[in-house]
Amino acid sequence: MDSLFRFSALAEKMQPSPIRELFRVIQQPGMISFAGGLPDPDTFPVEAFASCADVLERDGRTVLQYGASEGYPPLREAIVEMMIGRLGYHPQPEELLVTSGSQQAVDLIARALLDPGDVVVVEAPTYPGTLHCLRNAGANFTTIPTDGDGMRVDLLPGVIAASERATGKRPKLIYTVPDFSNPSGACMSLERRQQLIELATELAIPVFEDDPYGRLRFSGQPVPSLKSLAGNAPVVIYASSFSKVLAPGVRVAWTVAAPELIRAMVLMRQGEDLCTSTVTQALVAEYCRRGLLEEHLHHIVTTYARKSRAMQAALESHLPDGAASWREPEGGFFFWLELADGDSRSLFERAVEAGVAFVPGGAFYPDPDEQVGDVLSGDAFARLCFTFADDAAIDEGCRRLSGAMSAR
Amino acid sequence: MDSLFRFSALAEKMQPSPIRELFRVIQQPGMISFAGGLPDPDTFPVEAFASCADVLERDGRTVLQYGASEGYPPLREAIVEMMIGRLGYHPQPEELLVTSGSQQAVDLIARALLDPGDVVVVEAPTYPGTLHCLRNAGANFTTIPTDGDGMRVDLLPGVIAASERATGKRPKLIYTVPDFSNPSGACMSLERRQQLIELATELAIPVFEDDPYGRLRFSGQPVPSLKSLAGNAPVVIYASSFSKVLAPGVRVAWTVAAPELIRAMVLMRQGEDLCTSTVTQALVAEYCRRGLLEEHLHHIVTTYARKSRAMQAALESHLPDGAASWREPEGGFFFWLELADGDSRSLFERAVEAGVAFVPGGAFYPDPDEQVGDVLSGDAFARLCFTFADDAAIDEGCRRLSGAMSAR
Numbered sequence: 001m002d003s004l005f006r007f008s009a010l011a012e013k014m015q016p017s018p019i020r021e022l023f024r025v026i027q028q029p030g031m032i033s034f035a036g037g038l039p040d041p042d043t044f045p046v047e048a049f050a051s052c053a054d055v056l057e058r059d060g061r062t063v064l065q066y067g068a069s070e071g072y073p074p075l076r077e078a079i080v081e082m083m084i085g086r087l088g089y090h091p092q093p094e095e096l097l098v099t100s101g102s103q104q105a106v107d108l109i110a111r112a113l114l115d116p117g118d119v120v121v122v123e124a125p126t127y128p129g130t131l132h133c134l135r136n137a138g139a140n141f142t143t144i145p146t147d148g149d150g151m152r153v154d155l156l157p158g159v160i161a162a163s164e165r166a167t168g169k170r171p172k173l174i175y176t177v178p179d180f181s182n183p184s185g186a187c188m189s190l191e192r193r194q195q196l197i198e199l200a201t202e203l204a205i206p207v208f209e210d211d212p213y214g215r216l217r218f219s220g221q222p223v224p225s226l227k228s229l230a231g232n233a234p235v236v237i238y239a240s241s242f243s244k245v246l247a248p249g250v251r252v253a254w255t256v257a258a259p260e261l262i263r264a265m266v267l268m269r270q271g272e273d274l275c276t277s278t279v280t281q282a283l284v285a286e287y288c289r290r291g292l293l294e295e296h297l298h299h300i301v302t303t304y305a306r307k308s309r310a311m312q313a314a315l316e317s318h319l320p321d322g323a324a325s326w327r328e329p330e331g332g333f334f335f336w337l338e339l340a341d342g343d344s345r346s347l348f349e350r351a352v353e354a355g356v357a358f359v360p361g362g363a364f365y366p367d368p369d370e371q372v373g374d375v376l377s378g379d380a381f382a383r384l385c386f387t388f389a390d391d392a393a394i395d396e397g398c399r400r401l402s403g404a405m406s407a408r
Numbered sequence: 409m410d411s412l413f414r415f416s417a418l419a420e421k422m423q424p425s426p427i428r429e430l431f432r433v434i435q436q437p438g439m440i441s442f443a444g445g446l447p448d449p450d451t452f453p454v455e456a457f458a459s460c461a462d463v464l465e466r467d468g469r470t471v472l473q474y475g476a477s478e479g480y481p482p483l484r485e486a487i488v489e490m491m492i493g494r495l496g497y498h499p500q501p502e503e504l505l506v507t508s509g510s511q512q513a514v515d516l517i518a519r520a521l522l523d524p525g526d527v528v529v530v531e532a533p534t535y536p537g538t539l540h541c542l543r544n545a546g547a548n549f550t551t552i553p554t555d556g557d558g559m560r561v562d563l564l565p566g567v568i569a570a571s572e573r574a575t576g577k578r579p580k581l582i583y584t585v586p587d588f589s590n591p592s593g594a595c596m597s598l599e600r601r602q603q604l605i606e607l608a609t610e611l612a613i614p615v616f617e618d619d620p621y622g623r624l625r626f627s628g629q630p631v632p633s634l635k636s637l638a639g640n641a642p643v644v645i646y647a648s649s650f651s652k653v654l655a656p657g658v659r660v661a662w663t664v665a666a667p668e669l670i671r672a673m674v675l676m677r678q679g680e681d682l683c684t685s686t687v688t689q690a691l692v693a694e695y696c697r698r699g700l701l702e703e704h705l706h707h708i709v710t711t712y713a714r715k716s717r718a719m720q721a722a723l724e725s726h727l728p729d730g731a732a733s734w735r736e737p738e739g740g741f742f743f744w745l746e747l748a749d750g751d752s753r754s755l756f757e758r759a760v761e762a763g764v765a766f767v768p769g770g771a772f773y774p775d776p777d778e779q780v781g782d783v784l785s786g787d788a789f790a791r792l793c794f795t796f797a798d799d800a801a802i803d804e805g806c807r808r809l810s811g812a813m814s815a816r
Contacts, residue, residue, distance in 0.1 A: 004612055004642045005669055006580055011520045014675045038474060046468030053461030060454030064655035066446060100508060100681040107680045111544070112419045133679030136519070172414055204412055234412045247472035249686035261413055267422045271541030272515045273508040273681070278657035280685045 010116070010138055017132045018363045026357040032397035034384040035357040037182060037333050040307070042390070043300050044247055045292065052286040056279065063282040069266050069274060071098025071254070072281035078288035079254050086214060087238070087256060088228030094259040095232065097266060100276045102210060102253040105239040105265075106130050108272070109173070109208060109255075110137035112264040119163050119171040123151050125336075125364030125378065127182045127210065130175055141366035142171060148327050150188030151176055153195045160203060174205055178226055180213040180332025183364045183383035187330060190223050197226060201235045206261075211240045215297060217331035218305030227256060234258035242284055244333070245297055250280045304333075304387055307394060311335055311386040314398035323405045324382075335384040336361075342380040350404035356397040359383045418524070418546055425540045426771045434765035440805035442792040443765040445590060445741050448715070450798070451708050452655055453700065460694040464687065471690040477674050477682060479506025479662070480689035486696035487662050494622060495646070495664060496636030502667040503640065505674060508684045510618060510661040513647040513673075514538050516680070517581070517616060517663075518545035520672040527571050527579040531559050533744075533772030533786065535590045535618065538583055549774035550579060556735050558596030559584055561603045568611060582613055586634055588621035588740025591772045591791035595738060598631050605634060609643045614669075619648045623705060625739035626713030635664060642666030650692055652741070653705055658688045712741075712795055715802060719743055719794040722806035731813045732790075743792040744769075750788040758812040764805040767791040 019035075026035055056063055063072075070076070076096055084090055099105045106129070114120070116138025122131070124143035131141070142163040145152045156174075164170055176196075178188035188196075200207045209226040227238035234257070241253035255265070269275075287293060312328045315335070324337040339347060344360035351357065361381025362368025368378040389397060427443075434443055464471060471480075478484070484504055492498055507513045514537070522528070524546025530539070532551035539549070550571040553560045564582075572578055584604075586596035596604075608615045617634040635646035642665070649661035663673065677683075695701060720736050723743070732745040747755060752768035759766065769789025770776025776786040797805060 003668060004614055004666070005521060005672075007672060008519065008521055008523045008526075010523075011672050011676065014672070016675060017678050020678065036474075041469040041473055044468055044472040046465055046472065049472065050461055050464035050468060053458055053464060056458035056461060057454060060452055060458060061449040064452040064454065064457065064657040065449055066444075066651075066656040100685070103679070104681040111416065113413060113416055115416045115418075118416075129679070129682075136676055136679040206412055243474075247687075248474040249472040251681065251683070251685040251687075258412070260411060264413075264415060264419050264422070267424060268419065268544055270425050270428065271511070271537070271544040273512040273659065274537075275659070277508070277659040277685045277688045279655075279659075279688045279691065283687065 010136060014136060017128060019128050019359060022359065026352060030355055031352070032356045032389055032393045032400065034386070034389060034397055035359050036388060037385050038388040039244060039248065040303065040387050043303055045296050048292050049247070049283065049287055052283050052290070055282045055286040059282060063278050065278070067275045067278035067281065069269050071096070071276065072278050072285060074289070075252070075281045075285035078285050082288065082293070083256070086225055086228065088224065089231055091232070091256045095256050095262060097255045097262050098276050098281060099253045099255060100251045100273065101243060102212060102239040102241040103129055103133060105253060105255045106133045106208070106210070108265040108268050109237065109261070110134050110139065111268045112261065113172050114139050119167055119169065121159065121163070121171045121174040122366065123176055123181065124366070125183050125361060125381065126175065127177060128363050130210070131366055140167070143366060143370070146181070146184060146186060148186050150178055150181065150186045150192055151196065153192040153199065156196070156199050160205070170203070171205055174200060174207045175210065176207060177210045177213070179211055179223070180216065180329060182213070182332070183334050183359070183361070184336040185327070185329035185332050185334045187220070187223060193223065193226055193229055197230050197235060201233070206235055206237055208237045208239070211238060212244045213332040214240065215245055216301060216304060218301050218308065220330035234261070237261065245300070246284065246287065246293060250284055252276060252280055252284050307386045307391065310391045310394045311384065311398065314395045318398045318402040320402060320405055333385050333387045335386060337382045337384065338376070338380055339382060342376060344379050344382045347382065347404060350407050351401055354400040354404045354407070356400040356404070358401070418544060422544060425536060427536050427767060430767065430771070434760060438763055439760070440764045440797055440801045440808065442794070442797060442805055443767050444796060445793050446796040447652060447656065448711065448795050451711055453704050456700050457655070457691065457695055460691050460698070463690045463694040467690060471686050473686070475683045475686035475689065477677050479504070479684065480686050480693060482697065483660070483689045483693035486693050490696065490701070491664070494633055494636065496632065497639055499640070499664045503664050503670060505663045505670050506684050506689060507661045507663060508659045508681065509651060510620060510647040510649040511537055511541060513661060513663045514541045514616070514618070516673040516676050517645065517669070518542050518547065519676045520669065521580050522547050527575055527577065529567065529571070529579045529582040530774065531584055531589065532774070533591050533769060533789065534583065535585060536771050538618070539774055548575070551774060551778070554589070554592060554594060556594050558586055558589065558594045558600055559604065561600040561607065564604070564607050568613070578611070579613055582608060582615045583618065584615060585618045585621070587619055587631070588624065588737060590621070590740070591742050591767070591769070592744040593735070593737035593740050593742045595628070595631060601631065601634055601637055605638050605643060609641070614643055614645055616645045616647070619646060620652045621740040622648065623653055624709060624712060626709050626716065628738035642669070645669065653708070654692065654695065654701060658692055660684060660688055660692050715794045715799065718799045718802045719792065719806065722803045726806045726810040728810060728813055741793050741795045743794060745790045745792060746784070747788055747790060750784060752787050752790045755790065755812060758815050759809055762808040762812045762815070764808040764812070766809070
């Protein structure tokens with residue numbers, strides 16, 4: 001029988017996110033997972049966060065009512081306060097929007113800026129959630145290679161010119177995770193950041209700076225955010241989130257951008273979900289107001305530094321000589337291994353058999369088989385998340401991975 | 409200077425929601441508002457809800473982590489349990505999706521089913537949030553008149569045939585609020601419900617049953633939901649919400665629909681906001697688990713029955729003879745006044761001067777000036793919300809409204 005539903009063109013083309021499919025495969029007892037980019041649940045400030053529920057009683061009549069699409073005022077104040085350092089200036093109210101995760105920021109910006117067939121410049125590799133979201137909006141992608149210092153900004157003019165020649169139109173947006181990229185862990189150098197802002201301004205293409213990990217640095221020197229380098233110039237759209245610094249379950253994030261873009265996002269949003277849960281916004285605001293976030297950040301940065309060192313040590317001691325190369329991350333959530341045999345898909349299968357999971361590199365490329373510039377295809381890489389597993393599991397997981405590498 | 413942003417075609421066409429604009433106008437000290445469709449904050453179960461925060465401590469490691477796009481399992485169980493009566497059958501897991509307000513259900517369904525230019529059949533008058541959302545998806549509208557018994561289902565075949573002739577394609581969706589419609593308060597009769605399901609099945613057009621008010625009946629006989637009449641046939645897509653029965657600030661709602669539609673909604677959603685805040689989902693689940701919702705429902709139905717009677721009495725005693733006619737609602741949030749002089753826009757201005765606000769009827773029509781069948785244009789109506797104001801304000805507001813009516 002034919003379906004009753006006549007799906008939209010975009011829905012017809014939609015593919016399940018490859019990462020979500022993979023999570024199904026690895027849900028087996030005893031599996032050690034380096035796959036999901038998840039915070040360590042043992043770090044969650046369960047008691048402190050629950051104690052903030054006082055606010056539900058104190059401000060209940062407001063908190064339980066409909067809230068403004070722009071965000072709950074006490075949370076907006078807490079965010080502005082917290083962001084002055086990272087932004088380098090005091091954002092105006094009309095530059096700020098609270099969203100339900102920064103995934104929603106990507107979604108709202110896609111809806112505000114993209115018509116089907118429009119082109120977005122993404123780093124290769126990049127965050128698959130963004131690829132999934134932009135695909136839902138009908139976007140096409142052009143990729144720009146990255147290395148250990150992040151986006152190869154020197155190649156940007158050529159990449160954009162080639163895309164213009166091929167499609168007849170200028171890309172609408174440049175997407176980047178400059179601090180501790182998901183998946184590569186790379187941090188864009190200051191010189192490249194300055195160059196990116198210059199080029200983007202010249203080419204009149206806004207840059208979306210997705211910054212979930214910026215405050216999770218445990219070694220090396222901080223680099224100013226793109227937004228702080230650009231000040232309130234509209235060329236940088238900045239988004240960050242409480243997901244990685246507090247807890248993903250709150251689904252609270254924020255965007256700082258030019259007022260005309262924020263206005264368009266708010267209008268889209270009024271038809272999408274009206275506002276982020278005022279209940280969680282109030283809990284997060286109270287958590288910040290009590291000064292608990294800064295304390296907690298110190299705790300998780302210390303924990304993740306230890307786990308990162310544990311994974312570095314485990315990879316060094318267990319992996320077969322020459323089987324993989326990587327750069328030790330200075331922050332964030334991930335190790336990004338380049339595999340000597342260039343075959344992360346078959347390694348994944350053997351690894352799952354051996355009881356350890358990671359995400360094969362192809363998931364982070366719009367086209368997994370494409371070589372990007374002089375960079376290898378996605379299949380040459382493996383993303384390992386070091387934040388979720390405990391120290392013993394990190395060691396044992398790397399031992400199993402080594403077994404899988406040797407077993408081919 | 410030209411804008412840096414090249415907005416999408418849909419964003420370029422976007423208009424601020426007329427209701428949101430109106431809310432700006434009426435925020436004046438001393439204003440009595442019958443405008444917003446807001447629950448009475450005095451009914452919010454502030455203490456009981458805050459006490460459920462135990463769950464944040466008990467299940468914190470799970471609750472603070474990323475959750476499934478389909479919803480938090482204990483909440484899904486609570487919803488199924490609660491819905492068996494209203495749905496008349498036990499929905500399967502693959503038929504259920506938790507959303508961030510039922511506004512998001514409208515949005516996800518629009519994205520799954522509608523291409524720009526597709527036609528949706530809506531009642532006239534209808535909920536403006538849905539119009540705003542569907543407009544964002546590029547939908548066009550064809551309207552079907554309503555009367556005190558809801559949608560004029562007998563006119564549906566003609567309306568659809570005319571739309572097909574005009575546009576060359578069949579409408580993709582029929583949208584209805586059968587129980588205590590926003591704005592008209594009307595409840596669709598059983599006969600019309602049966603006829604609607606038959607016709608929709610025959611025409612192969614799914615019906616979206618938006619049911620935020622169904623459990624808020626305080627007089628008359630309950631009518632079975634469309635979904636319970638259709639069983640698990642895919643022709644009815646059912647959505648309801650905790651916004652009106654518990655608190656809008658939680659942003660928790662749910663959809664029951666055919667598995668293939670739920671799947672498409674989940675995929676869209678993974679690129680939109682991943683999942684609804686697990687924190688609020690857990691709080692709401694705990695609230696239901698403790699049996700507090702049923703208790704609370706009893707309390708608000710009693711309160712709203714009293715307020716509805718208060719508005720009925722105030723309108724009867726204050727309004728000038730023959731100035732307006734209406735039907736006393738049997739549930740929901742609204743009185744829907746037909747104005748003898750047919751000019752709700754100028755009444756609105758005089759009413760605001762007199763210190764009382766309502767929503768002029770035009771806001772509830774895709775085209776406020778259009779006459780729908782033999783029904784008057786939107787300008788002949790005024791929507792008065794009776795749930796938000798307290799009893800004294802209801803009386804005084806109607807007195808002021810009467811003054812505004814006489815002042816012309």
